[in-house]
Amino acid sequence: xxxxxxxxxxxxxxxxxxxxxxxxxxxxxxxxxxxxxxxxxxxxxxxxxxxxxxxxxxxxxxxxxxxxxxxxxxxxxxxxxxxxxxxxxxxxxxxxxxxxxxxxxxxxxxxxxxxxxxxxxxxxxxxxxxxxxxxxxxxxxxxxxxxxxxxxxxxxxxxxxxxxxxxxxxxxxxxxxxxxxxxxxxxxxxxxxxxxxxxxxxxxxxxxxxxxxxxxxxxxxxxxxxxxxxxxxxxxxxxxxxxxxxxxxxxxxxxxx
Amino acid sequence: xxxxxxxxxxxxxxxxxxxxxxxxxxxxxxxxxxxxxxxxxxxxxxxxxxxxxxxxxxxxxxxxxxxxxxxxxxxxxxxxxxxxxxxxxxxxxxxxxxxxxxxxxxxxxxxxxxxxxxxxxxxxxxxxxxxxxxxxxxxxxxxxxxxxxxxxxxxxxxxxxxxxxxxxxxxxxxxxxxxxxxxxxxxxxxxxxxxxxxxxxxxxxxxxxxxxxxxxxxxxxxxxxxxxxxxxxxxxxxxxxxxxxxxxxxxxxxxxxxxxxxxxxxxxxxxxxxxxxxxxxxxxxxxxxxxxxxxxxxxxxxxxxxxxxxxxxxxxxxxxxxxxxxxxxxxxxxxxxxxxxxxxxxxxxxxxxxxxxxxxxxxxxxxxxxxxxxxxxxxxxxxxxxxxxxxxxxxxxxxxxxxxxxxxxxxxxxxxxxxxxxxxxxxxxxxxxxxxxxxxx
Numbered sequence: 001x002x003x004x005x006x007x008x009x010x011x012x013x014x015x016x017x018x019x020x021x022x023x024x025x026x027x028x029x030x031x032x033x034x035x036x037x038x039x040x041x042x043x044x045x046x047x048x049x050x051x052x053x054x055x056x057x058x059x060x061x062x063x064x065x066x067x068x069x070x071x072x073x074x075x076x077x078x079x080x081x082x083x084x085x086x087x088x089x090x091x092x093x094x095x096x097x098x099x100x101x102x103x104x105x106x107x108x109x110x111x112x113x114x115x116x117x118x119x120x121x122x123x124x125x126x127x128x129x130x131x132x133x134x135x136x137x138x139x140x141x142x143x144x145x146x147x148x149x150x151x152x153x154x155x156x157x158x159x160x161x162x163x164x165x166x167x168x169x170x171x172x173x174x175x176x177x178x179x180x181x182x183x184x185x186x187x188x189x190x191x192x193x194x195x196x197x198x199x200x201x202x203x204x205x206x207x208x209x210x211x212x213x214x215x216x217x218x219x220x221x222x223x224x225x226x227x228x229x230x231x232x233x234x235x236x237x238x239x240x241x242x243x244x245x246x247x248x249x250x251x252x253x254x255x256x257x
Numbered sequence: 258x259x260x261x262x263x264x265x266x267x268x269x270x271x272x273x274x275x276x277x278x279x280x281x282x283x284x285x286x287x288x289x290x291x292x293x294x295x296x297x298x299x300x301x302x303x304x305x306x307x308x309x310x311x312x313x314x315x316x317x318x319x320x321x322x323x324x325x326x327x328x329x330x331x332x333x334x335x336x337x338x339x340x341x342x343x344x345x346x347x348x349x350x351x352x353x354x355x356x357x358x359x360x361x362x363x364x365x366x367x368x369x370x371x372x373x374x375x376x377x378x379x380x381x382x383x384x385x386x387x388x389x390x391x392x393x394x395x396x397x398x399x400x401x402x403x404x405x406x407x408x409x410x411x412x413x414x415x416x417x418x419x420x421x422x423x424x425x426x427x428x429x430x431x432x433x434x435x436x437x438x439x440x441x442x443x444x445x446x447x448x449x450x451x452x453x454x455x456x457x458x459x460x461x462x463x464x465x466x467x468x469x470x471x472x473x474x475x476x477x478x479x480x481x482x483x484x485x486x487x488x489x490x491x492x493x494x495x496x497x498x499x500x501x502x503x504x505x506x507x508x509x510x511x512x513x514x515x516x517x518x519x520x521x522x523x524x525x526x527x528x529x530x531x532x533x534x535x536x537x538x539x540x541x542x543x544x545x546x547x548x549x550x551x552x553x554x555x556x557x558x559x560x561x562x563x564x565x566x567x568x569x570x571x572x573x574x575x576x577x578x579x580x581x582x583x584x585x586x587x588x589x590x591x592x593x594x595x596x597x598x599x600x601x602x603x604x605x606x607x608x609x610x611x612x613x614x615x616x617x618x619x620x621x622x623x624x625x626x627x628x629x630x631x632x633x634x635x636x637x638x639x640x641x642x643x644x645x646x647x648x649x650x651x652x653x654x655x656x657x658x659x660x661x662x663x664x665x666x667x668x669x670x671x672x673x674x675x676x677x678x679x680x681x682x683x684x685x686x687x688x689x690x691x692x693x694x695x696x697x698x
Contacts, residue, residue: 084655100668
């Protein structure tokens with residue numbers, strides 16, 4: 001981490017869907033400092049998930065203008081795996097099922113690939129197992145789940161807990177949570193939020209993308225942004241989320257036009 | 258059958274005809290065997306090598322592939338055979354097993370663990386010797402295999418191979434590996450391996466096909482007869498050199514309550530056809546057929562199977578997975594026949610292919626021919642590419658693209674690999690699969 005720069009700086013980011021050219025982001029500006037939790041809220045179709053995919057490097061989208069700086073350096077030319085090794089983590093809204101890849105194998109492959117990319121030694125199997133068991137227990141993930149193919153047959157809540165387990169194990173410095181609350185009941189929301197809160201530290205930042213305010217009762221943000229029609233139209237503190245919960249997005253939907 | 262009149266004889270066909278005229282008097286077996294060979298030869302003269310207008314060989318045109326046929330390999334000296342064997346590399350080097358060695362179609366008892374197997378209740382004879390002693394009964398095959406052109410060619414030319422008989426109630430303590438090695442000079446081979454598993458016997462048999470060079474033409478036939486209540490796994494690993502033409506037929510006949518698993522990994526050779534003919538001969542038997550094919554460059558690998566449910570109450574399961582890269586071609590043909598009185602048949606066939614390049618080519622032909630009314634039969638066939646969303650997910654977790662693709666190919670194959678259910682075979686096959694995946698084109 002570079003002390004001289006904010007952790008994440010999104011500058012005038014314009015992006016479109018690569019296949020059909022539909023413009024999604026129309027000049028997003030955002031700065032996240034180390035240790036901060038920023039929430040991005042907004043109505044459906046405002047570009048929230050697109051922003052998270054672009055941060056992670058999905059090639060379905062094309063950046064047409066602006067830049068994304070991570071610790072002062074542009075991310076745009078980095079592949080998704082290079083971004084991950086640099087400390088970026090996206091918790092997927094819809095974690096993908098991969099039949100034939102055991103969860104444990106996947107976790108070990110991912111962790112060691114990142115360590116290798118950073119020039120660190122691979123973890124020994126006992127050390128890896130120790131870490132997985134410890135973190136899995138915190139998230140109420142059983143060994144039986146870890147033996148199953150990745151996310152296959154997992155309930156919605158199990159999939160989200162699996163995402164947080166990956167995050168805890170990979171120890172990223174920038175965590176992007178894309179609608180992590182979707183599909184969770186109250187109890188599961190608590191487990192997932194506790195998992196996220198346990199990872200909060202002065203060196204780690206979070207970008208929490210959500211449609212609803214209730215997640216922010218558990219993961220309390222420092223800054224709340226409203227994204228509408230591909231632009232951030234309002235920024236405030238956690239009270240902004242409460243106001244949105246009360247009044248809806250109607251006031252902001254027109255603002256970006 | 259293809260009955261159109263022959264017009265032009267190809268160079269390869271002429272060479273085969275000439276080879277038979279030269280060899281016929283020296284081929285093993287008595288008058289009955291000689292008569293079978295002559296009948297097979299007459300059929301060959303009438304139809305020639307199978308080609309694209311023969312439905313069963315539509316996607317694997319052997320006539321077009323074989324520009325010429327080299328002379329059939331003579332028997333080598335023991336020292337020479339040993340050297341060929343040593344140069345071939347071993348798939349099961351670390352496995353405690355009984356090994357039987359066939360070099361260029363000839364069996365070498367002196368290089369094989371014949372005595373060790375005798376101690377377990379297994380009789381092993383060179384096929385030439387068995388044929389001379391027991392005659393044409395050894396050449397009996399399931400009816401669904403009889404019309405096949407490659408089966409016919411094997412009957413004409415088979416000069417040796419081995420006859421392996423497992424006594425009733427014998428449970429082998431170690432797997433048996435049958436190594437088929439082709440030498441470094443282009444030659445033709447046509448060995449026959451007969452495996453007779455006695456009632457309630459249990460065995461794991463590993464067949465490996467290795468070696469060969471550009472021009473090698475091997476046409477092997479393995480005839481497996483599983484006795485009443487026998488439990489048999491036959492795992493075939495085809496890893497020949499890139500330029501060979503390799504036809505490997507397996508026939509499997511199951512007696513009452515027999516359970517057999519026939520596994521085939523087709524990874525090597527330039528043009529290979531692995532064909533399996535399965536016949537249920539007694540009730541309550543079960544056959545599992547598993548196939549893994551991985552091809553690249555200009556390879557052509559075919560997995561063809563015919564499962565004949567001739568009696569009631571039997572089960573068959575087929576899982577075939579094919580990975581095709583570059584401009585290679587994969588072929589799968591699977592036919593399940595359920596005869597009119599074979600009620601309560603349960604047959605399930607699944608075949609999937611994964612195409613790794615724009616030029617990869619796959620032909621899938623599943624067929625069900627059901628003449629009984631109280632049966633459960635199904636087949637599924639799919640063909641697709643690596644799922645970009647899965648790839649992105651893995652990469653977003655820090656796994657580099659090449660490694661992520663490897664993981665997804667392994668995941669694609671995993672269903673077939675897991676069903677093997679034998680640690681030794683799984684380890685050997687996974688080793689080959691990973692070697693294949695780590696090889697740069």
